[in-house]
Amino acid sequence: MSLFFGLLSSVFSQDVITRADTLRGSITPERAWWDLNYYHLSVEVFPESQSIKGTNLVRYQVKNPAQTLQIDLQEPLTITSVKQDGLELSFRREGAAHFFSLQKEQKQGEFEELEIQYGGKPKIAVRPPWDGGITWQKDSNGKHFIANSNQGIGSSIWWPTKDHPADEVDSLLISVTVPKDLMDVSNGRLRKVDDHGETKTYHWFVANPINDYGVNISIGDYVHFSEEYQGEKGPLTMDYYVLRENLEKAKKQFEDAPRMMKAFEHWFGPYPFYEDGFKLVEAPYLGMEHQSSVTYGNGYQNGYRGTDLSGTGWGMKFDFIIIHESGHEWFANNITYRDVADMWIHESFTNYSESLFLEYFYGKEAGQEYVRGTRARIQNDRPIIGTYGVNRRGSGDMYYKGGNMLNTLRGIIQDDEKWRAILRGLNQEFYHQTVSTRQVENFISQQAGIDLKPFFDQYLRETSIPTLEYYFSKDNTLHYRWMNCIPSFDMPVDVMIGDKKIRLHPSTDWQEQTGLKGQVLEINPNFYVSLLRMN
Numbered sequence: 001m002s003l004f005f006g007l008l009s010s011v012f013s014q015d016v017i018t019r020a021d022t023l024r025g026s027i028t029p030e031r032a033w034w035d036l037n038y039y040h041l042s043v044e045v046f047p048e049s050q051s052i053k054g055t056n057l058v059r060y061q062v063k064n065p066a067q068t069l070q071i072d073l074q075e076p077l078t079i080t081s082v083k084q085d086g087l088e089l090s091f092r093r094e095g096a097a098h099f100f101s102l103q104k105e106q107k108q109g110e111f112e113e114l115e116i117q118y119g120g121k122p123k124i125a126v127r128p129p130w131d132g133g134i135t136w137q138k139d140s141n142g143k144h145f146i147a148n149s150n151q152g153i154g155s156s157i158w159w160p161t162k163d164h165p166a167d168e169v170d171s172l173l174i175s176v177t178v179p180k181d182l183m184d185v186s187n188g189r190l191r192k193v194d195d196h197g198e199t200k201t202y203h204w205f206v207a208n209p210i211n212d213y214g215v216n217i218s219i220g221d222y223v224h225f226s227e228e229y230q231g232e233k234g235p236l237t238m239d240y241y242v243l244r245e246n247l248e249k250a251k252k253q254f255e256d257a258p259r260m261m262k263a264f265e266h267w268f269g270p271y272p273f274y275e276d277g278f279k280l281v282e283a284p285y286l287g288m289e290h291q292s293s294v295t296y297g298n299g300y301q302n303g304y305r306g307t308d309l310s311g312t313g314w315g316m317k318f319d320f321i322i323i324h325e326s327g328h329e330w331f332a333n334n335i336t337y338r339d340v341a342d343m344w345i346h347e348s349f350t351n352y353s354e355s356l357f358l359e360y361f362y363g364k365e366a367g368q369e370y371v372r373g374t375r376a377r378i379q380n381d382r383p384i385i386g387t388y389g390v391n392r393r394g395s396g397d398m399y400y401k402g403g404n405m406l407n408t409l410r411g412i413i414q415d416d417e418k419w420r421a422i423l424r425g426l427n428q429e430f431y432h433q434t435v436s437t438r439q440v441e442n443f444i445s446q447q448a449g450i451d452l453k454p455f456f457d458q459y460l461r462e463t464s465i466p467t468l469e470y471y472f473s474k475d476n477t478l479h480y481r482w483m484n485c486i487p488s489f490d491m492p493v494d495v496m497i498g499d500k501k502i503r504l505h506p507s508t509d510w511q512e513q514t515g516l517k518g519q520v521l522e523i524n525p526n527f528y529v530s531l532l533r534m535n
């Protein structure tokens with residue numbers, strides 16, 4: 001998702017960790033023993049009463065047999081029945097967590113199924129997509145316009161699920177029943193539509209692993225257009241669903257979608273979900289990276305709601321929501337965090353992808369200016385990595401500081417083709433997987449041939465910005481060191497002295513370099529660091 005200024009910091013900085021946070025954010029014993037295989041989520045949506053009713057068939061494989069299984073569903077929704085092999089099960093509810101007592105003996109390696117019935121009036125989204133739930137709106141023709149958004153708050157806000165990111169379901173069928181004059185667009189491909197007279201059921205199938213928060217319903221009086229894109233893995237269907245009133249605007253604005261695909265396949269490798277196609281779907285909120293079904297509500301204008309986040313002018317060259325949310329197909333949907341504390345894996349790379357889009361079409365310096373321009377938004381308030389095991393993301397700095405961190409890393413590596421190979425390599429190495437920060441760090445270190453642990457520790461786990469402290473002694477000797485950083489910080493940095501470009505390898509101890517002409521030192525501005533001259 002995209003950052004709502006100030007909100008993340010204020011909401012997450014001073015809260016108290018509760019038992020509910022642990023039940024939601026950790027791999028509890030009742031989650032650990034089984035592996036998700038398949039969901040068939042079937043839900044009917046009633047716009048007039050703003051309620052829903054449905055079933056979720058959960059297929060899982062037993063890894064380490066146990067007899068209690070956790071599924072989450074948030075109030076005020078209720079589970080009305082849960083069955084295994086046709087037999088009704090009893091369960092205990094603790095907040096959103098439901099602990100089912102399984103009667104059938106669970107055997108290692110076996111596949112088992114649960115059928116869960118549920119319903120009620122789901123939480124209404126207050127400020128979607130940031131404070132999520134269901135949005136019930138109407139378009140200008142008076143037709144219902146409905147969607148979920150639940151990153152952060154959790155998909156269990158509207159359906160019963162294993163609401164933890166570590167275990168992705170391998171495939172998903174989502175069947176959504178809506179009044180006959182509306183259409184549902186969900187993830188993956190439309191298999192069929194059942195006509196029941198007053199209602200219709202849309203069956204969407206996702207053939208790839210999908211993260212929980214990406215599962216979505218978008219319901220409206222949609223019109224459809226499409227194109228076939230010739231991509232790295234062959235033809236890719238790109239489908240667009242927009243409100244009837246916006247068709248002409250969308251046909252123009254969505255020209256950014258194939259441009260996005262061209263740039264990101266270049267930088268990150270093939271689009272990760274050819275089997276499921278790519279869709280842009282209009283939504284009654286700003287936007288979200290729903291896998292293979294990116295939702296769009298940026299008002300058919302360039303920039304972020306018409307403004308340039310970088311202040312450089314480059315941010316007006318593209319539709320922020322099309323580029324940013326689609327960038328998440330690689331970093332969020334293909335490579336997914338195992339814990340929301342590592343949300344930078346989604347947001348830092350995707351923030352950085354905006355500059356790579358610019359670079360692809362307007363040249364390297366355009367992208368660099370954009371990245372530098374976003375620095376004004378960095379807070380350095382809290383570390384980028386959040387708290388593990390309790391559903392807590394880190395600072396909103398995961399966006400702009402994260403993007404600047406990655407751009408700095410590119411400067412360290414000093415080889416643009418290698419850098420691109422690393423970005424593509426990440427998407428290959430961790431294809432359709434959930435990962436931890438350490439896995440990402442180690443992969444980049446190995447590929448770059450540099451021990452980047454101090455670098456990542458500094459930028460992801462601290463708030464201070466390294467300062468290059470220096471002075472020239474009378475014989476033109478340069479004295480320099482890193483300060484305002486962890487003791488092991490040893491990042492190389494490119495500087496200009498006079499008209500000479502040199503690479504320094506500072507540590508936190510003073511070092512010196514002789515034989516220089518000039519007394520003025522400038523840092524390559526693409527390194528996100530500070531500079532302090534001592535006298």
Ligand SMILES: [Zn+2]
Nearest residue numbers: 001002347350
């Ligand atoms: Zn995002």
